[in-house]
Amino acid sequence: MIRADSRDFEIHAERQPDKRMVMSPTPNDRHSLALFTAFYELTMAQAYWQSGQTASATFSLFIRRQPTNRGYLVFAGLDRIIDFLDEFHYSAEDIDYLKSLQAFDPAFLEFLRSVRFTGSVRALEEGAIFFANEPAIEVTAPIIEAQIVENYLLNQVNVNTMLATKASRVIRAAQGRPVTEFASRRTPGLDAADTLARVSHMVGFSGTGNVYAAAHHGIPPAGTMAHSFVTSFEQEIEAFRAYATSFPDSSVFLVDSYDTIEGTRNAVRVAKEMRDRGSELAAIRLDSGELRDLSTRCRTLLDEAGFPGVRILASGDLDEFQIEALIADGVPINGFGVGTKVGTSEDAPWTDVVYKLVEYRGAPILKLSPGKETLVGRKQIFRFLDEAGEYFRDEIGLADESTMGEHVQPLLTTVMVDGDRHWSPRPIQQLRSEFSDRISRLPDRYKSLRAPASYPVTTSDTLDTLQKRIAEQVKETALGG
Amino acid sequence: MIRADSRDFEIHAERQPDKRMVMSPTPNDRHSLALFTAFYELTMAQAYWQSGQTASATFSLFIRRQPTNRGYLVFAGLDRIIDFLDEFHYSAEDIDYLKSLQAFDPAFLEFLRSVRFTGSVRALEEGAIFFANEPAIEVTAPIIEAQIVENYLLNQVNVNTMLATKASRVIRAAQGRPVTEFASRRTPGLDAADTLARVSHMVGFSGTGNVYAAAHHGIPPAGTMAHSFVTSFEQEIEAFRAYATSFPDSSVFLVDSYDTIEGTRNAVRVAKEMRDRGSELAAIRLDSGELRDLSTRCRTLLDEAGFPGVRILASGDLDEFQIEALIADGVPINGFGVGTKVGTSEDAPWTDVVYKLVEYRGAPILKLSPGKETLVGRKQIFRFLDEAGEYFRDEIGLADESTMGEHVQPLLTTVMVDGDRHWSPRPIQQLRSEFSDRISRLPDRYKSLRAPASYPVTTSDTLDTLQKRIAEQVKETALGG
Numbered sequence: 001m002i003r004a005d006s007r008d009f010e011i012h013a014e015r016q017p018d019k020r021m022v023m024s025p026t027p028n029d030r031h032s033l034a035l036f037t038a039f040y041e042l043t044m045a046q047a048y049w050q051s052g053q054t055a056s057a058t059f060s061l062f063i064r065r066q067p068t069n070r071g072y073l074v075f076a077g078l079d080r081i082i083d084f085l086d087e088f089h090y091s092a093e094d095i096d097y098l099k100s101l102q103a104f105d106p107a108f109l110e111f112l113r114s115v116r117f118t119g120s121v122r123a124l125e126e127g128a129i130f131f132a133n134e135p136a137i138e139v140t141a142p143i144i145e146a147q148i149v150e151n152y153l154l155n156q157v158n159v160n161t162m163l164a165t166k167a168s169r170v171i172r173a174a175q176g177r178p179v180t181e182f183a184s185r186r187t188p189g190l191d192a193a194d195t196l197a198r199v200s201h202m203v204g205f206s207g208t209g210n211v212y213a214a215a216h217h218g219i220p221p222a223g224t225m226a227h228s229f230v231t232s233f234e235q236e237i238e239a240f241r242a243y244a245t246s247f248p249d250s251s252v253f254l255v256d257s258y259d260t261i262e263g264t265r266n267a268v269r270v271a272k273e274m275r276d277r278g279s280e281l282a283a284i285r286l287d288s289g290e291l292r293d294l295s296t297r298c299r300t301l302l303d304e305a306g307f308p309g310v311r312i313l314a315s316g317d318l319d320e321f322q323i324e325a326l327i328a329d330g331v332p333i334n335g336f337g338v339g340t341k342v343g344t345s346e347d348a349p350w351t352d353v354v355y356k357l358v359e360y361r362g363a364p365i366l367k368l369s370p371g372k373e374t375l376v377g378r379k380q381i382f383r384f385l386d387e388a389g390e391y392f393r394d395e396i397g398l399a400d401e402s403t404m405g406e407h408v409q410p411l412l413t414t415v416m417v418d419g420d421r422h423w424s425p426r427p428i429q430q431l432r433s434e435f436s437d438r439i440s441r442l443p444d445r446y447k448s449l450r451a452p453a454s455y456p457v458t459t460s461d462t463l464d465t466l467q468k469r470i471a472e473q474v475k476e477t478a479l480g481g
Numbered sequence: 482m483i484r485a486d487s488r489d490f491e492i493h494a495e496r497q498p499d500k501r502m503v504m505s506p507t508p509n510d511r512h513s514l515a516l517f518t519a520f521y522e523l524t525m526a527q528a529y530w531q532s533g534q535t536a537s538a539t540f541s542l543f544i545r546r547q548p549t550n551r552g553y554l555v556f557a558g559l560d561r562i563i564d565f566l567d568e569f570h571y572s573a574e575d576i577d578y579l580k581s582l583q584a585f586d587p588a589f590l591e592f593l594r595s596v597r598f599t600g601s602v603r604a605l606e607e608g609a610i611f612f613a614n615e616p617a618i619e620v621t622a623p624i625i626e627a628q629i630v631e632n633y634l635l636n637q638v639n640v641n642t643m644l645a646t647k648a649s650r651v652i653r654a655a656q657g658r659p660v661t662e663f664a665s666r667r668t669p670g671l672d673a674a675d676t677l678a679r680v681s682h683m684v685g686f687s688g689t690g691n692v693y694a695a696a697h698h699g700i701p702p703a704g705t706m707a708h709s710f711v712t713s714f715e716q717e718i719e720a721f722r723a724y725a726t727s728f729p730d731s732s733v734f735l736v737d738s739y740d741t742i743e744g745t746r747n748a749v750r751v752a753k754e755m756r757d758r759g760s761e762l763a764a765i766r767l768d769s770g771e772l773r774d775l776s777t778r779c780r781t782l783l784d785e786a787g788f789p790g791v792r793i794l795a796s797g798d799l800d801e802f803q804i805e806a807l808i809a810d811g812v813p814i815n816g817f818g819v820g821t822k823v824g825t826s827e828d829a830p831w832t833d834v835v836y837k838l839v840e841y842r843g844a845p846i847l848k849l850s851p852g853k854e855t856l857v858g859r860k861q862i863f864r865f866l867d868e869a870g871e872y873f874r875d876e877i878g879l880a881d882e883s884t885m886g887e888h889v890q891p892l893l894t895t896v897m898v899d900g901d902r903h904w905s906p907r908p909i910q911q912l913r914s915e916f917s918d919r920i921s922r923l924p925d926r927y928k929s930l931r932a933p934a935s936y937p938v939t940t941s942d943t944l945d946t947l948q949k950r951i952a953e954q955v956k957e958t959a960l961g962g
Contacts, residue, residue, distance in 0.1 A: 038663065048710070050726060
């Protein structure tokens with residue numbers, strides 16, 4: 001059946017999967033996403049099933065630590081997670097593939113064929129602001145169902161939250177100047193590109209350079225010209241003229257292909273020709289060199305030539321730190337395009353997101369691994385607002401604790417009940433406006449780009465008492481009395 | 482038509498796209514991947530088309546700098562790129578979406594509807610070892626076709642090469658001990674997870690934890706149990722017993738849920754019960770704590786109890802640096818599971834990959850932006866081997882230069898001609914064996930995990946002469962004489 005020899009890490013299938021089962025190498029694969037699970041979820045599922053360990057469990061998804069420089073986190077990814085749970089099932093092809101591994105009991109695979117997600121889910125709202133150790137999602141379901149969805153949920157919360165958080169920092173740094181994302185050429189894969197476009201627009205970006213993502217999510221696409229366009233013409237000025245002819249009312253000329261200052265002079269020449277024909281150049285774009293000095297010189301050139309309305313846009317390996325520094329220096333840059341460093345969340349390319357069993361068969365569960373203790377039981381986050389409506393402090397309590405007063409918001413809401421969706425996706429424009437309101441309620445000291453203050457998150461007395469009792473109990477019984 | 486107001490970065494569509502066109506939020510989207518392009522590729526395409534600038538162009542895809550700590554790069558992603566080019570076309574839905582933006586000339590969109598990729602492509606072989614500034618792919622096609630495929634090619638070479646390179650470093654650090662990847666829960670999106678599983682197996686990983694990727698690429702799936710499995714039972718030992726019943730010949734017990742040493746004692750108890758029934762425990766897994774000390778103590782416990790054949794596997798935020806240090810200390814760890822830090826290429830989460838116009842209408846093209854100069858013309862990489870068959874030095878020359886002697890390999894091969902595929906994907910096992918041969922030919926000094934020696938890459942005299950001539954010519958003419 002299965003073997004574990006000295007060359008293998010853990011359980012390996014005896015045979016390679018049947019070639020006919022191998023999926024096409026495109027994202028339009030015919031295997032179901034239910035197969036996006038860890039192999040150990042399925043081996044555990046068989047062991048649960050064979051040992052009759054199939055009662056209801058609650059798993060809590062949370063981020064263990066605030067990533068570097070981050071004073072807050074922006075939750076995102078709920079849409080796809082609910083879709084995934086709603087549609088969860090193994091296709092005939094999936095089961096055939098699993099059979100081909102000769103690693104599972106055929107009776108278990110027959111059971112697996114019928115598995116659907118029948119559980120309940122409580123989650124933060126899309127675009128909610130949250131902090132380390134706060135449950136972002138709690139899943140309550142028969143343990144096999146709750147267990148095998150782990151990988152997809154973690155993957156999606158990780159990439160969505162990481163990118164939404166990063167992008168919201170860029171918006172803060174830009175202080176109201178528009179920001180567009182041009183990251184899709186260097187995001188780690190297509191999915192990250194699509195995700196970044198969506199969540200960055202939610203937190204305030206003007207648009208995306210990625211047409212697929214723009215179509216997918218209803219986001220304004222944006223873009224101008226590349227160096228290849230300019231250099232394909234014998235003279236830079238001919239490239240500008242050709243572009244102005246095609247886009248008389250919205251041209252942005254990229255001026256640094258050969259020399260930024262000479263390029264700006266060429267832009268001015270074409271801008272005059274455009275004006276003679278009744279249209280105006282929209283902007284120039286700088287993509288290299290010392291942006292402080294260059295933008296100032298370009299601004300002067302444009303103003304002196306009678307083009308104070310032509311904006312200066314900047315791009316080229318920018319992130320929140322560089323934008324903050326440029327603005328602090330008072331550069332005459334009107335808008336920013338960001339790419340790689342934002343699309344990879346370069347300074348914090350992952351979150352310490354985990355999915356932990358916190359209740360089984362109605363009893364609270366605790367893990368004691370060094371540095372990895374979990375908070376037991378089904379929980380709720382209570383957010384206390386001050387009188388101005390600003391976020392003041394959070395308390396993590398048990399799910400059945402009641403809220404205390406009018407300035408307290410419970411943050412987890414029910415989004416699925418018994419496998420049915422109790423929630424519908426909101427238009428991106430609504431999410432954008434909700435996020436704008438939320439981030440304005442978080443005091444500035446938690447939003448600093450470096451060394452932000454630590455937002456107060458405490459645990460309730462009720463949770464503390466339970467946690468202590470379970471810890472003692474586990475120490476007595478779990479390792480065998 | 483289109484506007485560019487003070488809130489917008491560059492060109493934005495006047496209207497939001499028609500809601501009916503918005504794609505489903507799953508990877509099984511019905512829009513074609515041809516839409517995975519930058520908006521500016523399409524605006525440039527219209528300007529090319531309207532100005533009659535439609536001759537043949539060559540674009541060169543290369544990585545501008547070696548990422549931190551990297552002495553070499555592993556090329557990957559060719560399969561999907563060829564599929565993408567082979568299938569390239571805009572669907573009726575794509576064209577409808579673009580029309581809905583009211584940003585393009587309807588006649589241009591009709592032209593776009595008929596565009597297919599009719600060009601030729603030369604590329605490195607999948608799994609080739611290459612270096613900064615060496616062309617990994619050269620695309621020659623009518624300029625619009627060559628231009629609009631840019632984003633997809635960059636995205637895929639970036640994620641594939643970044644992850645293949647990272648994974649190959651882990652294999653080196655592990656010095657022959659098996660490594661499995663368990664990263665899919667924290668890779669940035671689904672695509673990165675699928676990609677990592679494939680390229681890590683190509684460079685030597687034993688298997689993947691991700692079942693979807695295992696099915697997709699024919700890679701052995703691997704995995705054991707999570708803490709949730711252990712903690713769902715009242716006693717740890719009951720969890721081990723249940724798992725041993727389901728997987729008598731391949732059980733790996735995770736021993737750190739409560740206390741690693743006590744967990745190992747429980748593993749030994751169950752291993753004895755298993756032996757009484759005629760089977761053997763395969764391994765234990767440590768996932769937290771001080772691995773040096775713990776693995777040594779666990780090894781002693783297992784040996785003294787009569788289980789010298791039970792292996793010790795380790796996981797938990799490991800990367801090549803930690804594995805190298807553990808092995809240098811002589812730890813009794815038999816295999817490693819790696820996750821987040823490898824799946825995000827944490828210390829170098831992107832490559833400086835670019836796609837530059839190098840020839841248009843048969844004439845070499847040069848960009849002079851500060852720090853971003855390109856090598857002109859259609860090129861070839863010539864790799865010189867020493868008498869032992871080891872990689873000695875590379876020379877970047879022009880494509881039509883001839884190779885010089887028997888110890889020289891030209892690295893770029895033709896994979897598409899006039900839009901037709903001249904290449905077929907190789908089985909992953911063949912790629913794995915080819916990579917193993919290649920990496921053995923790269924001298925150790927270029928493979929150090931930190932501060933590797935710099936592999937000699939020079940340019941040919943012919944290329945130098947051309948580069949110099951074009952630079953002078955561009956300075957004279959491009960900015961206007």
